[in-house]
Amino acid sequence: MIFKSKYPDVTIPQVGIYQYVISNPKKISDDKVIYVDGITGKSITYGEFKHESKKFAAGLQDKLDFKRGDVLAIFSPNQVDYPIVLLGAIAAGGKVTTANPKYKVTELSYQLIDSGASVLIAHPDFLEVAIEASIEAKIPTSRVLLFGDEEIEEYKPYRSILINDREIEPVSYTPEEAKTTTAYLPYSSGTIGKQKGVEITHTNIAVNLAQLASADCKLGPHSIIMGILPFFHIYALTALIHAPLTHGATAVILSSFNVKTFCESIQKYKINHIYAVPPIILKLIDDPLVQEFDLSSVNKIISAAAPLSDKLEKKFYEMFKIQIYQAYGLTETSPLLLHSDTTKDAVPGSIGILAPNLKAKILSEDGHELGYNEPGELWVHGPNVMKGYLNNKEATANVIDKDGFLNTGDIGFQVAPAELEAVLLTHDAVSDAAVIGYYYEEEATEIPIAYVSIKSGYEQSQALAREIQSFVDGKVAQHKKLRGGILFIDRIPKSESGKILRRLLREKLKNDRMN
Structure with missing residues (x-):
């Protein structure tokens, strides 16, 4: 039996992802702060983002001969200007592969080589690994640039090389090109095997933003979002980098999690919207330091990337009187698939229902379709399902059937x-x-x-x-x-x-x- 979303379909965007995120349906002012560093207070407005990302794109073309279809890699924890690099490369017609800053040399070099990255933007704190990996990947020193303002040895800040006065008109795509052109190459274990490049197209990410908006309809210019989840992960890529631009929300960016900084940021910036993972919920429950802060501005927490136990969800609500909703997805679906029902009849803590435009089926171990309340393997179909695994037709065929249904496999911070x-x-x-x-x-x-x-x-x-x-x-x-x-x-x-x-x-x- 085929299950369908109870929500009406959303309109599938017909443009590239850069054009989609700056289409500005909510008439956001150029002065509106979209990203702010939770520690230093450094901020980027909507207008600054547009100018800086288009200047970054021009710099890639002018200084590094970056062409349509080229791949830029980012190796960094969360930074306030991470979105400029990410979407600047997209504006230049490129693809972006995002790497875990905790990777060791062999893991990073594998991703650089496999993705075909020709430019690497790295954080200074992780430069040693970046240098060794870029040598193995044969990326020249001149194409390894840094976040920040300091030159380290012969490695220069990207701003000193790429940001000048020229802005480009971002590369545009026809509806068919948007549907087939890869924008992002996050890496995932899938259900089996070594990490694989997941080809997320412009349409995949744009339609998932529309699905997210339908699921999380309270997002808007009034929203102040906690930006703690790692930007290299698809969950944060969608919810913390792209969604603030489409909704005019403000993301308060932190590069790493600790209870004190997290709670100080909530109190200081009056954060009202938090995307979290279960270990964060657990630490907030267990650490008595939390009680010293005013968290009353928070009205919604969405937990994803791994299941949150009913016990933890109930304990959190008893302590803080803040509702937690759960969502479920994976890298291969850009990522949202299921979300908690936010109506008055919703069951807190439950995963909930299919996002708009999605169909699903449950299969037994021998491949037979099952019905309601029958345990089996979840397969999904929709416009947010990846194009496939990069240069790996066999792995793609193993998870996407002839009807376009994707075998979801496991969720979470995937380990192959x-x-x-x-x-x-x-x-x-x-x-x-x-x-x-x-x-x-x-x-x-x-x-x-x-x-x-x-x-x-x-x-x-x-x-x-x-x-x-x-x-x-x-x-x-x-x-x-x-x-x-x-x-x-x-x-x-x-x-x-x-x-x-x-x-x-x-x-x-x-x-x-x-x-």
């Missing part, structure tokens, strides 16, 4: 099991390995845990488990570390075709933890 398994298999003691996600109540999120079989000549011990865990953790970014630890198993369960039966491992883990 196969990527960690490949690292595990390079350890001398490991003969086979399988990684699964385990919901960890203390962190209010899923964490990776590994089952390993060891070679003859080695003995199962806590010391060996710690050694293997440390070996892997030294080679991957923070969110990929095996925080659930290493568990030994005599044989990894697999199907006749050799596919790891992760469901059996999850059941085993659940049973072992209960006993």
Whole structure:
């Protein structure tokens, strides 16, 4: 059975994403502050954004010979001028790949090479990794530029090179070009395998903004949004960079999370709209410092990227009397799919209903369509579904069927099991390995845990488990570390075709933890 959204379809935008975000249906004044640094107070108005992004685009063309279809990479935590770089590259006709600033050299160089990036804009605090990765990716020093105002060694601030007086008329697209032209290349594990470039088109992101507006209709020039989620992630890319421009809202940008700065910003800027993830909710509940601040300006929190337990949602409301709504999506859907019903009959804490223009089906393990209240795998269809995985037709075919339905797989801060398994298999003691996600109540999120079989000549011990865990953790970014630890198993369960039966491992883990 095919399920359809109960909402009427939104009109699918017929323009490129730059034209869409500055179309200004709400008649926003050029003086309206759109982005503000929550620490320094440095701000960018709507008018400044338009001028600076078009100057950045001109600089790319004039100084770096950046052409339509070229790829610019951003390697930085949240910055007040991150949107200028992001959408400036789009205005120049380029694509943008956004990288996690916590990546190690091998992870960043892989993304730079795989995406075909020819320009890298990096934060000075992460320059050492950026330099090594850019060398591996054969990006010349002259095309590696910095946020900020300081020149470090031979690496110059992008403003000193690219921002001059000339502004360009942003590259435009026909409706068909907007539908097929890639704008963003965030990286995702998908449901299996190594990180893959997700081709998000101009139409994908524009229509998802329209879907978000329908779901979150209270956004407007009065909205002051907390900008804490990492900009490289599709959730923040949509909700914190693009949505403020389309709604005339103000985003208060923080580069990292700590309870004191977070609460100070709410109190200082009277933030009323927060996009969050479950670990943030947990920290606000657990830290007594929160009680010292006035959070009364907040009238809505939307939690996404991982499930928020009903227990945490209820406890938060009891403490702060602030309603939390949940949303669900993934990188491959730009990202919004489901959101809490915001009507008076809504059930707080529930994931809710399909966003406009979407259809869904639930399939059993053997591929049969299921009906209401029958557990199975969620497949979705809509104009916000990605174009595909970059240069990977096989992976695309594995997740998008002949009717255009996408297999959603897992949600969250995605960790590719196969990527960690490949690292595990390079350890001398490991003969086979399988990684699964385990919901960890203390962190209010899923964490990776590994089952390993060891070679003859080695003995199962806590010391060996710690050694293997440390070996892997030294080679991957923070969110990929095996925080659930290493568990030994005599044989990894697999199907006749050799596919790891992760469901059996999850059941085993659940049973072992209960006993």
